[in-house]
Amino acid sequence: MTGVHHLAQRVAAFLQKRNGAYCESCLIERLLIASRAALKAALETDRFSVRIGVCPDCKTRKQVIACRDNAGSKAA
Numbered sequence: 001m002t003g004v005h006h007l008a009q010r011v012a013a014f015l016q017k018r019n020g021a022y023c024e025s026c027l028i029e030r031l032l033i034a035s036r037a038a039l040k041a042a043l044e045t046d047r048f049s050v051r052i053g054v055c056p057d058c059k060t061r062k063q064v065i066a067c068r069d070n071a072g073s074k075a076a
Helices: 001-019 026-029 034-045
Strands: 047-055 061-067
Touching: 001 026, 001 034, 001 047, 001 061, 026 034, 026 061
Parallel strands: none
Antiparallel strands: 047 061
């Protein structure tokens, strides 16, 4: 498993556990991700959707990331 797939699994687990959509900045801070580039690479998988919404952490209306339906049941 590559680092990108491992990071994608970490992000998906976080989002599924909280049942919400978070902005990139809050995901990086909460999951202690080393760089924005690493997060962007993980988000390029088909597990996530990006939309405009309110991040529950920073309470700001901006682009947020959520897990797609059935993302947790797919094999990596």
